[in-house]
Amino acid sequence: MENSLLYPCNNRYRDSRLLDGLWQFQFDPTAKGKAQHWEKGLPQPLKVPVPGSFSELFTKEQQRDYVGDFWYETNFFVPRGWEQTTLWVRFGSLTQRATVYCNGVELTTHEGGFLPVIAALSSVIRLNQENKLVVQLNNELNETSLPCGTQKILPSGRKIAKPYFDFFNYAGIQRSVWLLSLPQVAIQDYSVTFQREEENALVNFDVQTTDSNSVQVRLLDAQGKLVAAAHGKQGTLRVPHAHWWQVRNAYLYQIVIQLKTETGEILDEYSDRIGIRTVEISGTKILLNGKPIYLKGFGKHEDFAILGKTFNWSVAKRDFELMKWSNANCFRTSHYPHAEEWYQFADEEGFLIIDEVPAVGMMRSTHNYVAAGSGKYTHFFETPTVPQLKANHLQQINEMIVRDKNHPSVIAWSLFNEPETTSAYAKEYFTEIFTKARQYDPQKRPLTGALEKNSQPDKCQCFPLLDFICLNRYYGWYISGGADIEEAEQLFQQEMEKWKALNLNVPIVFTEFGADTLPSEHKLPSSMWSQEYQCKYLKMNFHVFDNYDFVQGELVWCFADFQTAEAIMRVNGNRKGVFTRERQPKDAAFMLKQRWETK
Ligand code: GCB
DSSP: OTTOOOOOOOSSSOEEEEOOEEEEEEEETTOOTTTTTGGGOOSSOEEEEESOOGGGTOSSHHHHTOOSEEEEEEEEOOOTTOTTSEEEEEESOOBSEEEEEETTEEEEEEEOSSSOEEEEOTTTOOTTSOEEEEEEEEOOOOSSSSSOEEEEEOTTSOEEEEESSSSOOOOBOOSOEEEEEEOSSOEEEEEEEEEEETTEEEEEEEEEESSOOEEEEEEEOTTSOEEEEEESSEEEEEETTOOOOBTTBOOOEEEEEEEEOTTOOEEEEEEEEEOOOOEEEETTEEEETTEEOOEEEEEOOOOBTTTBTOOOHHHHHHHHHHHHHTTOOEEEOTTSOOOHHHHHHHHHHTOEEEEEOSOBOTTOOTTHHHHTTTOOOOOGGGSTTHHHHHHHHHHHHHHHHHHHTTOTTEEEEEEEESOOOSSHHHHHHHHHHHHHHTTTOTTOOOEEEEEOTTOOTTTOSSGGGOSSEEEEOOBTTTBSOGGGHHHHHHHHHHHHHHHHHHTOOSOEEEEEOOOOBOTTOOOSSOOTBSHHHHHHHHHHHHHHHTTOTTEEEEEESOSBOBOOOOBTTBSSSBOOOSBOTTSOBOHHHHHHHHHHHHO
16 A cells, blocks of 8 residues: 555545644754664754745755755644554655654655655554654755755855756655555555547546455546446446536546445445546647647746745645636646646646656756756766666656546656757667656556757657657747847747658647746836846747647746746746746736637
């Protein structure tokens, strides 16, 4: 069950308690915690919120920019009635890596900061007494971790992060923590795939359980009426006149899975909301339910003042309201899998998601936004650490797909953002990544990855691996910006002509294009950093996109301003947001709203 990433669900057979609240917390800059057995209790703890990103909470730079080991601790009681069940603790994520202890005993370790961690508690738990849960975390970056980066030691001996990516390295217990009570014999996982039969749908299911008891699967419509049922771990539900899950018109069914004994006694039940839809690539089109769909929207970060990367329902609600208002239909979870609740929201609201694994920073540059496009070759895939990196990369793709496979909103998997792709080493690396990843998704959704400017049609060795091509391009910002924007358009057209000449017969989606813009700046005529320039820049890009019918999507960089490491090209973070960090519109938001109303 450690491998069961099913989201918590409460019913007669399953129960859960949130452990969110104020926890104890301690930095461990000299990494002495293990030797001093902090797993038994932290010696001098502070109090911090869980979920929370610690960097946004404190007033000293040593705390905000802290890199190294740090520990969390809380105490809990096992609720009454849970004695005969199996007990688990489930973290939505632990960033970047962690070891989990309960009552002084190590339960599990996990690498990667954006996917769930589950640990079995039953063997160490004390009923009718307080139990101590301790987590040791570490937020160092290296070239085998996803995302990639490094550390620097300052003259004082203090360590700071040097990410090879352009967002703040927020860390901590940033998503909810649940105590779970599950039956002794349980449903471990399930997956669904869909087939269209004119207006009817076939829902094929595959259920994994911890033993060989029998399984019943029922499908209820939005009114709770039974529409189909079947027995067996694998099978097919026939849904006559199916309500298809559509963009901004999301119809969700309830799937109810029961595990039963021969005599019909129910041992476990898991239910979930699913949408029936198909996704495929056909020539230069992306088809949803067999019909072409043009992707309109944003690259999105999990980022907000004080919260950092903490999931928060109110921020999520506001973001979806803004995306609906702007007539968007899609976002990319750049550059890591977001909290599960984002996907639940997207399922309900009918938004499409390109789900991205944290494979960002694979080009060995602490200013990747400058290095991207500079032509600098970084030898990234030539080092002895590559096998470890590849193992972590595959593990996180697998965990992401296992976690998110049943969300109708997820239409594609992005397996990287802007790596080095021009060498034979990169080709070998990504060929293995894509070949293996193709086996993970029962729905066989398209695989893609976002290519930066160095990945030109005549240089990139990896684009043939992608089912549709995602391009991040900054013509008019990093390349020929401001007074040179005319030249930028020309250079952009030249590149597009090269893609066209290849006659690839696959869609191209722009997953990034954007201009840093300060909401305080207005300029007539426009100049860089002003709101007018952001509009001019976007219009120029649209002018180019609209010339090519194989361009099948535009996701602006970025939905909202976000925090990054300090740098001379960053004004309190990256300011390419169409919305401010406080989620108010810049002028460009009104322009996008208008374009996307009819696009
Ligand atoms: C990129 C990166 C993204 C950066 C963006 C920028 O190409 O993928 O992470 O934030 O450029 O604004 O420079």
